Amino acid sequence: MARRFLENGLEGNIYAKSNLKTADHNESPSPSGLVAPGGFPICVGSLPRERPVLSSAIYHPSLRQLPCSHDWQPALPLPANQDICRDLFYTLGTNYTSATNTPYVPQASNDSSATGPDASGISGLESFDVYAQLSFEPRRDFVNGSAPSDEGWHTEDASLGEPGKPYFIANNYGPKYLNSKHGAYQIIQPLVTNSQAQDTNFTLSTIILSRQRTSSSAPTWSTAGATAFEVLEGSVQIQIGDYPVAQLEMGDVAFVPATVSYSYWTEGSYAKVLSVNAGQDGLNQQLIAEGKDWGYPTFPRY
Numbered sequence: 001m002a003r004r005f006l007e008n009g010l011e012g013n014i015y016a017k018s019n020l021k022t023a024d025h026n027e028s029p030s031p032s033g034l035v036a037p038g039g040f041p042i043c044v045g046s047l048p049r050e051r052p053v054l055s056s057a058i059y060h061p062s063l064r065q066l067p068c069s070h071d072w073q074p075a076l077p078l079p080a081n082q083d084i085c086r087d088l089f090y091t092l093g094t095n096y097t098s099a100t101n102t103p104y105v106p107q108a109s110n111d112s113s114a115t116g117p118d119a120s121g122i123s124g125l126e127s128f129d130v131y132a133q134l135s136f137e138p139r140r141d142f143v144n145g146s147a148p149s150d151e152g153w154h155t156e157d158a159s160l161g162e163p164g165k166p167y168f169i170a171n172n173y174g175p176k177y178l179n180s181k182h183g184a185y186q187i188i189q190p191l192v193t194n195s196q197a198q199d200t201n202f203t204l205s206t207i208i209l210s211r212q213r214t215s216s217s218a219p220t221w222s223t224a225g226a227t228a229f230e231v232l233e234g235s236v237q238i239q240i241g242d243y244p245v246a247q248l249e250m251g252d253v254a255f256v257p258a259t260v261s262y263s264y265w266t267e268g269s270y271a272k273v274l275s276v277n278a279g280q281d282g283l284n285q286q287l288i289a290e291g292k293d294w295g296y297p298t299f300p301r302y
Contacts, residue, residue: 087128088128088130091124091125091128092125099301101269101270153168153170154170154171154173156173157173157174157175158170158173158174159174159175160174160175160190160191160192160193160195160196161196163195163196163198164198167196169191172189172297174189174190174191175189175190175293176188176189176293176294176295176296176297177189177190177287177288177291177292177293177294178291178292178293178294178299178300179287179288179290179291180291181290181291182216182218182219183212183213183215183216183217183218183219184209184210184211184212184213184216184218184265184266185208185209185210185299185300186207186208186209186210186287186291187207187208187294187296187297187298187299188205188206188207188284188287188288188291189205189206189207189208189297190203190204190205190284190288191204191205191206192204192205193285194280194285201225201278201279201280202225202276202277202278202279202282203276203277203282203284203285204274204275204276204277204284205274205275205277205284205288206232206272206273206274206275207272207273207275207284207287208270208271208272208297208298208299209234209236209265209266209270209271209272209273210266210269210270210299211266211267211268211269212265212266212267217263218263218264218265219263220261220262220263221261221262221263221283221286222259222260222261222262223258223259223277223279223281223282223283223286224258224259224279224281225258225277225278225279225281225282226255226256226257226258226277226278227255227256227262227275227276227277227278227282227283228253228254228255228256228275228276229248229253229254229256229264229273229274229275229276230251230252230253230273230274231248231249231250231251231252231253231271231272231273232250232272232273232274233250233270233271233272234250234266234268234270234271234272235247235248235249235250235266235267235268235271236248236264236265236266236271236273237264237265237266237267238254238262238263238264239262239263239264240254240256240260240261240262241260241261241262258278258279
């Protein structure tokens with residue numbers, strides 16, 4: 001919450017009470033058109049001036065200088081007492097450590113936008129000249145493209161389309177299957193199955209990989225149709241036939257001809273690949289058949 005508040009300003013029902021006023025772009029030295037008490041400009045990047053959102057700085061009555069940043073990096077002010085900003089960080093934030101090396105807990109829900117902080121939290125923040133605006137509901141569609149809010153894009157799970165008809169799947173919001181049969185977790189997200197591909201006879205999926213267990217080695221695969229991989233995140237090791245192991249980084253592609261054996265794995269904590277398979281029984285379909293329905297784009301703990 002601390003990071004969201006400091007970088008996005010009016011977020012999580014909290015805002016800085018600094019008596020901001022909107023000024024015309026041609027008259028204000030601030031690129032945002034916002035002026036804080038004392039004439040300090042407040043930088044909010046390229047947001048329109050009718051939306052006075054503190055995006056990269058916080059105003060406090062004891063500020064001596066308020067720098068601006070135009071590249072959406074947090075621009076911390078220089079207070080007369082630097083402990084003010086430090087204490088605000090610690091007051092709003094909590095330490096978080098993930099056993100699965102993921103940036104969030106997938107099953108956790110954030111109800112702060114609905115309930116707001118409790119009474120003790122509100123009174124504590126007021127000592128920093130920060131006040132709760134309980135009725136504030138921030139728009140999030142400018143971050144993940146989910147507008148309009150009632151369409152479910154980037155907010156609700158989607159199913160694959162009917163054969164012969166176009167469809168769209170938001171990243172990580174399609175069907176998911178968890179496979180744990182081969183010494184590592186693999187989350188398969190089919191994007192095109194044989195049903196959707198029809199006579200073109202191919203499948204398209206993303207595969208999220210966990211680190212291979214030290215007690216096991218990656219299996220060797222061989223399919224009747226060709227297989228291709230593109231690394232989307234992280235790095236992946238792949239061995240094809242008698243060739244030496246190759247390390248693929250983000251954007252790299254490997255192609256495996258039909259009936260040629262291969263194995264793949266990651267030595268990192270997380271990797272994601274795009275897998276394209278020819279035929280009815282390619283890698284994607286085999287992994288799905290061995291797996292189970294799964295609701296998250298992150299894997300569980302071992």
